[in-house]
Amino acid sequence: HRTVTGKVTDEQGSALPGVSVSLPGGKTGTVTDAKGAFSLSVPSDAKSLRISFVGYEAKSLPITGESLGTIKLTADTKAISEVVVVGYGTQRKREVTGNIASVKGTALANLPVQSFESGLGGRAAGVQITVPNGVVNNPPVFRIRGVNSLSMSAYPLIVIDGVPTFSGDVGATNAPLNPLSSINPADIESIDIAKDAAATAIYGSRAANGVVLVTTKKGKAGRPRVMYDGWVGMTTPNRLPKTLNAQQYIDVKNEALANAGDTRRYEFNKDANGNNIDTKWMDVVYRDKAISQSHSLSVGGGTENTSYYFSAGYTKQEGILKRNDFIRKNLMVNVDQKVGRIFSVGTKVSYSNEASLISGSSGSLEGEAFSSGGLARLAFLTSPIVAPYNNDGTYNTNGGSGIGGAKGGLNVGIYNPKILLDLDHSNTEANHVQGSVYGQLRPWEWLTLRTQYGIDYILMNNDVYANNKNGDGYSANGDATSTYTQYKRWMWTNTAQFDKTFNQHSLSVLLGSEQQRDQRERYGIGRQNQMDPYFNNSEGGWLTDLSRNMLRRENYLLSWFSRLNYNYKEKYFVSGSVRQDQYSAFGEDKKKGTFFSVSAGWEITKEDFWANSKLANVFSTLKLRGSFGKVGNYAGLGDYDALSLYRPVPYGERPSLYFSQAGNPNLGWEVSKKTDIGISYGFLNNRITGELSYYYNNIDGLILFVPQIPSAGIPSTSAIATIPANVGKMYNKGVEFSISAAAVTKKDFTWNTSFNIAYNKNEITELAGALDKIPFVTSSLEQTSVNQVGNPASMIYVVRTNGVDPQTGRRIFVNKAGEEVFYNPIGAVFSYADGKQAPAVGAKDAVAYKNTNPKLIGGFENTFRYRSFELNVLLTYQTGFYVYYGSLAGMKDQRYWNNSVDVLDRWKNPGDVSETPKVVYGDNISNGSSFAISANAFKGDFLKLRTVGLTYILPETALKSIRVSGARVYVRGQNLAILTRYPGPDPEVSSNGNNASGQGIDRNTLGNGRTVTVGLNVNF
Amino acid sequence: CQKDLLTPKPTTDIPDWEAFTLKERIANEATGLYTVMKNGKFLGGKVLIANDVRGADFVNLTTNNVTLNASWKMTAVGESQEIKEIWSQGYMAINNVNVFLAGMAAKGNAVVGDSLSKIYAGDAKFVRGLSYFSLLQLFARPYWDGAGSKLGLVLFWEPHTKLGDYSRARSTVKETYAQIIRDLDSAETLLPKLTAATRFAANKGNAYSAIALKMKVYLQMGQYDKVLTEGAKLIAGSGPFTSPGGYALEADVKNLYIPKYAGKEAVIYMPFGASPGDFPGTQTQLGYYYSPASVGGNAEYALSPAGIMGDPNWVAGDARRQFILPVGARSFLVKYSGPSPYLDFSPVLRWAEVLLIQAEAKVRVSNTVDPTAIALLNAVHGRSDPGTVFTPASFANADKLIEVILREKHIELLGEGNRAMEIIRLGIPFPGKSATVLEVKPTAPNYIWPISSDELVYNKLAVDNQ
Structure with a gap:
């Protein structure tokens, strides 16, 4: 010694x-x-x-x-870029053999979004984010490498600090509640997006859609660092549809009445001053400017033995729809403590209170597209010849549930949106607690034993009121519902990690076991017949009591897993992982599944032949890697979908029980076999870096809710009875390319640029046996989409049209047989060109018309720094897809509905060439209201100026005197401009939310807004 | 780890392996046969509404396809919501019966014993017969068209509880009627012959209501002699026409249109209760469709002045006119006046109709101005309009008497789900309703509904009408 x-x-x-x-x-x-x-x-x-x-x-x-x-010792400033977070641990980036894209928390910290993932679009290759509408706190459509499931959820698994969290809309009102918005983006250190089998297989049966690992901030050793970040901003509606004014409305509708042989006529209504009423309903429904603000304060620090991070945040964000707000208050604490030399403990607790507020249906969430009270639709549907108020100042109603002001038996609208906006509410308030504690034992340098217990509790109150004066609540004389929902998850993870290096062999082995249990409970009361208009919650004075929204479910996942990483001289890398899961929701003999991956990497630059060649001067790194593995998916499966059940429902106040669910005892996982081959490269001392990869994801045994022949009488509460079964097959294959460069690195001027592009091809190769197509019905009412063998998922499924007959102004449909059929709304007659009557054309004549999956997606980001100024510009784009603009069908509907200004160009006289047929009052077929038509399908290709940020960094000398160590002010614009030929508000849209079988549908949806914010960031 | 957590048992629904193990539970399942049938998408609402709004007595006010605007316009297609819903809900009622019968045969009969299992089987067949009958009226050509040779329904007797290919071709109309009659004959034998004292409580089938239903079935088939055979078992006396089962006309017609009507005139009514699930769902409730706002409805349909309301033969003093409520320029039917959640029972068959069926059959069979038929007509008519008493002298011939019986039925059953059934049975056109909604001839394809488009997509053996 x-x-x-x-x-x-x-x-x-x-x-x-x-x-x-x-x-x-x-x-x-x-x-x-x-x-x-x-x-x-x-x-x-x-x-x-x-x-x-x-x-x-x-x-x-x-x-x-x-x-x-x-x-x-040098400060570990590269810690984040050098280390990636993987399941149950971290790995040095150069040792990774899987495909993982990393996004720094700072990129998202002060974006005017409600949840971090909404800001991921364009920032990582192969990651597609579609913000489906302008309703705040709505989960975006999130796809990694295309759509990887049809009936189950295609949303990636989100793991926050080791605890998988809930995703999707968990609320039970018209205001969506995305549980991921409980995280203040400013608290995020990094986001690692695992895409291939090597990176995801450690999550086994939940990995098929990719895994997103979110790491929140922890304190760093040294003096406490205090940071304030705040912004205020304004959002304005963008590209709203243009509709007819009162005069135009009267002209068009009266022409339609005359064409229909109807003698009634619309006429102006007069306001209190005797002027013609001409209401712009868009102004009634939309905010002209929505104000948002956000503030967060954090303190972090630590010593060798202790590190801590506290943060608190507040944000209130208004949507472009009136009365649509999101408010979050959040607290987070991360503490790690070493106890002695080999033991450490830590805890992470985050609490947030989130309120999603809205008056009633926006018409934009999944299932809402045809809501009578859908506000986005009411804004373009309601006739401009009537006003929100009568001339005496009272609300304009027809004495019933509808809007008033109609004369001569002619309608003018559905509900009066002003009344709904003023009186109704549909609010979800969530208390969301996520936390974990861990203990870690490191008896030797090479062994780490860790146990972690985590919880994720979402406790929600859903508060809905529909007024008794107008709208859905009218016939019940007012209707209030309170629903209490709890999502409770606990999980317990135990791992052992072995790390050993000997003679340039480096080996690490992970062994672990995990249990996760979810319990869901929901109960509610509905009350009707209000005793006094004073009451607007379920606790007030009512005559009728009804139980509502009852639910109690549970599931359990029991797993063990292992991973092995080996490398020799950091030149040859081999890695493998395996996970066995047992899940309660599957059939008796199908509960157990085993998933795995194998992968390898080769760092060519470390080979002598390379290192000694001239190439070494150019390439700083060039790594080939490949992986193959099998992962699963069950997200979105009901806890009891495998079971056959009898439901108790009273029959005339007597007990009764009936066969209510046909289960499938053979139900098991969806299985994805993922192959990934890639090259990661670095030139010129890593000034230019990037990746190129090819992937092939073969999804076997897709769980499909297989539609059953209606006459078989399989029970169902939805439009068609289905039984889940592992039957379908689909693949995604594609190429991703990304490049980042520090293009200019002068002292006063730097320019960093990064670009990514991903090509994806999706194809369904098998559905259920002989069944080669499954149509999808938007909001249980309109068939718009189809999953068909040989095509990508969710094709637009419409009846083809061949424009408008210039001679007669009739819509020309193309029937299934390819024959042109002319439609005359008088008597609803379909006929061939020769005048012979034809069978009625309808949804049965639909064809799989266009693809809704973008072929190319990506982003282009540039950051320029000049002295104290920084300019960041992010462009995102998607091409090679179509959107069904179903709203246009409504905006050309020839019932009383107000119309798009497109109708001004309608057919009037023989010889006219127009996109809009002759108007005939009552006609809801020619323009696509009765069944979807190809005339309303449009290319969705777009290029968006997603964010522009200009930051000024205040000079340090000026700050020192006030004890500020750094400060910056910034201006940001979000969605400032869009280049697209899509005629609707926004081609990034989804009336069917995250539903993978009905994407690319724009039916009565609220558009997205354009946001400008100014912010301040100060460090003490 | 906790292995038992991997096999959780639902706490809010009962798993199938527990379904036929307990006497009380099986009794509830026997009642549940009716629960599926009385859903608002089937006999609890939409079947009745569809039959009424296809006829010409109503005007659609809201032009909303969700509330059967397309059916009213006679442009409903296989994809229309009401067509898909009625088709599938009807078949759910049928399959629920088949599943129940199979479960009873396998296990349940031994649990409940012989006498109860017979009654339950009777319930099952009653429900299945009525369900097939209700579907057949909307989705198939009438019996007179080719003597039942046209496409009828897809017939099933086997239980469907799991994934499978259940493709099956449609039977003929005649075969479907034969199945309905088999079920109802069987129900008549199996179900108890309840007495006046016990009959009204349950709102379930009994031997007498099975007979009454058969009368209507034979009427739709045009087999009037068989109507009379069945009628003979049921209708006693020569006025006031009561039955051994206790059926009789209410003295005051007003008493029929109260919430939860379960009086002597109710032969088959679908009951509702105030608990969730026990009342009809959104936009399926009779009152919601027909009542004006002041009566708690949504005024989806007003009465048409061109319909029976405007018939000068329906005299002003007729008590049944009290169910027409003028609101502004419109008139509304207010038979279903119970407000949300709309607990007025859905009238599928009532005694007045049975009497008028009997009356018509009497005339058709004898081809004379039959005095019993006149007495039956007077029994119904006289209740509401005592001032008018028909005598043989009132009718020039048998046809005139039939015309008056049919009009009586039209008035009496307004808004009770009978109109389209009546039109197609008689082979008369559906009248035009507006400048764009024109008359529909019996030969036209839209004279009857197409079948559900879902059936055509998934059942490769099914073909559509026409």
């Missing part, structure tokens, strides 16, 4: 107390004293010492003598 001494400092030469000094792999060790000095007795054959300290790069030093002198 001999004694080795030394002193550890930071780069500036300040002593670092509490630094670990140890023999690699051994128990022997010590820590530096207050002056940074250490003295350690080591065996005489010891060759090196390891010096490590939180927040600094660890060093390994050869023991050259008794004194090692002053050892400088």
Whole structure:
């Protein structure tokens, strides 16, 4: 034994107390004293010492003598870029053999979005984010490498600090509640998006849609760092449809009445001053400017043994729809503590209170497209000749549930949207607690034992009121519902991690087991017949009590897993993982599934032949890698879908029970076999880096809710009875390319640029046996989409049209047989060109018309810094897809509905060439209201100026005097411009939410807004 | 780990392996046969509404396809919501019967014993017969067209509880009627002959209501002699025409149109209760469709002045006119005046109709101005308009008497789900309703509904009408 001494400092030469000094792999060790000095007795054959300290790069030093002198540690500023978070651990980026895209938290920190994933679009290759409408706190459509499921959820698994969280809309009102919005984006350190089998298989049966690992901020050793970040902003509606004014409305509708042989006529209504009423309903329904603000404050710091991070945030964001708001208050605490030399404990607790507020249906959430009270539709449907109020100041109603002002038996609208906006509410308030505690034992350098218990509780109150004056609540004389919902998840994870390096062989092995249990409970009361208009909640005065929204369910996932990583000289890499899951919702003999991956990597630049060649001067890194694996999916499966059930429902106040669900005892996982081959490269000392990859994801045993022949009488409460079964097959294959460059790195001017593009091809190769297509019906009413063998998922499924007959102004449909059929609304007669009557054309003549899956998606980001100014510009694009603009069918409907200005160009006289047929009052077939038509399908290709940010960094000298260590002010624009030929408000749209079988449908949906914010970021 | 958590048992629904193990539970399942049938998408609402709005007595006010505007316009297609819903809900009622019968045969009969299992089988067949009959009226050509040789329904007797290919071709109309009659004959034998004292409580089938239903079935088939055979078992006396089962006309017609009517005149009514699930669902409730706002409805349909309301033969003093409520320029039917959640029972068959069926059959069979038929007519008519008493002298010939019986039925059953059934049975055109909704001739394809488009997509053996 001999004694080795030394002193550890930071780069500036300040002593670092509490630094670990140890023999690699051994128990022997010590820590530096207050002056940074250490003295350690080591065996005489010891060759090196390891010096490590939180927040600094660890060093390994050869023991050259008794004194090692002053050892400088450099701050670990590259920690994030060098390390990626993987399931149940981290890995150095250069050792990763899987496909993982990393996004820094700072990229999303102060975007005017409600949840972080909404800001991911364009930032990572192969990641598609579609913000489906302008309703705040609505989960975006989130796809990684295309759509990987049809009936189940295609949403990736989201894991926050090791605890998988809930996703989707978990609320039970017309205001969506995305549980991911409980995280303040400012609290996120990094987001790692695992795409291939190698990166995801450790999550086994939940990995098929990709896994998103979110890591929140932790404190760093050193003095406390206090940060404030706040912004205020304004959102304005963008590209709203243009509709007829009162005069135009009267002209068009009266022409339609005359054409229908109807003698009634619309006429102007007069306001109190005797002027013609001409209401712009868009102005009644939309905010002209919606104000939002966000504030967050965080404190982080630590010592060698303790690190902590606290944060608090508040945001209130208004949507472009009146009365649509999102408010979040959140707190988060991350604490890690070392207890002695080998034991550490820590906890993370986050709490948020979120309120999603809206008056009633926006018509934009899944299932709402045809809501009578859907506000986006009422804004373009309601006739401009009537006003929200009568001339005496009272609300304009027809004395019933509808809007008034109609004369001569002619309608003017459905509900009066002003009344709904003023009186109704449909609010969800969530209290969301996510937390975990862990204990970690590291008896030797090579062994880490860890246990973690985590919870994710969402406790929600859903508060709905539909007024008794107008709208859905009218016939019940007012209707209030309160629903209490709880989502409760606990999980317990135990892992053992072995890390060993010997003779340039580096080996790490993970073994683990995990249990996860979810319980869902929901109960509610509905009350009707309000005793007084004063009441607007279920606790008030009512005559009728009804139970509502009852639900109690549970599931359980029991797993073990293992991973092995090996590399030789950081040149050859091999890795494998395996996970076995058992899940309660599957059939008796199908509960157990095993998933795996194998992968390998080869860092070519480390080969001698390369290192000695001229190529080495150009390439700084060039790694080939490939992976193959099998993963699963069950997200969205009902807890009891495998079971056959009898439901108790009273029959005339007597007990009764009937066969209510046909289950499938053979139900098992959806299985994806993923292949990925890639090259990651770095040129010129990694000034230019990027990746190129090819992937093939073969999805076998897709769970399909297989439609059953209606006459078979399989029970169902939806439009068609289905039984889930593992029957379908589909694949996604594609190529992703990304490149980032520090293009200019002058002292005063830097330019960083990054670009990514991903091509994806999706094809369904098998549905249920002989069944080769399954139509999809939007909001249980309109068949718009189809999953068909040989085509990509969710094709637009419409009846073809061949324009308008210039001679007669009739719509020309093309029937299934390809024959042109002319439609005359008088008597609803279909006839061939020769005048012979034809069978009625309808949804049965629909064809799989166009693809809704973008072929190419990507983003292009540039950051310019000039002295204290920074300009960031992100463009995103998607091409090669179509959108069904179903709203246009409504906007050309020839019932009383108000119309798009397109109708001004309608057919009037023989010889007219027009997109709009002759108007005939009552005609709801010619323009696509009765069944979807190809005339309303449009290319969705777009290029969006997603964000533009200009930041000014305040000079340090000015700040020092006020004890501020850094400050910046910024202006940001979100969705400032869009280049597209799509005629609707926004081609990024989804009336069917995340439903993979009905994407690309724009039916009565609220558009997206355009946001400008100004913000301030201060560090103390 | 907790292995038992991997096999959780639902706590809110009963799993199939527990379904036929307990006497009380099986009794509830026997009642549940009716629950599926009385859904608002079937006999609890939409079947009745569809039959009425296809006729010319109503005017559609809201032009909303969800509330049967397309059916009213006679442009409903296989994809129309009402067509898909009625078709599938009807078949759910049928399959629920088949599943129940199979479960009873396998297990349940031994649990409940012989006498109860017979009654439950009677319930099952009653429900199945009535369900097939109701579907047949909307989705198939009338019996007179080719003597039942046209396409009828897809007939099933086997239980469907799991994934499978259940493709099956449609039987003929004649075969479907034969199945309905088999079920109802069987129900007549199996179900108890309840007495006046016990009959009205349950709102389930009994031997007498099975007979009454058969009278209507034979009427739709045009087999009037068989109507009379069945009628003979049911109708006693020569006025006031009661039955051994206790059926009789209410003295005051007003008493029929109260919420939860379950009096002597109710032969088959679908009952509702105030608990969730026990009342009809959104936009399926009779009152919601027909009542004006002031009576708690949504005024979806007003009465048409060109319909029976405007018939001068329906005299002003007729008590049944009190169910017509003028609101502004419109008139509304207010037979279903119970407000949300709309608990007025859905009248599928009532005694007055049975008497008028009997009356018509009497005349058709004898081809004379039948005095019993006149007495039956007077029993119904006289209740509402005592001032008019028909005598043989009132009718020039048998046809005139039939005309008056049919008009009587039209008036009496206005808004009770009979009109389209009556039109197609008689082979008369559906009258035009507006400048764009024209008359539909019996030969026209839209004289009857197409079948559900879902059936055509998934059942490769099914073909559509025409």
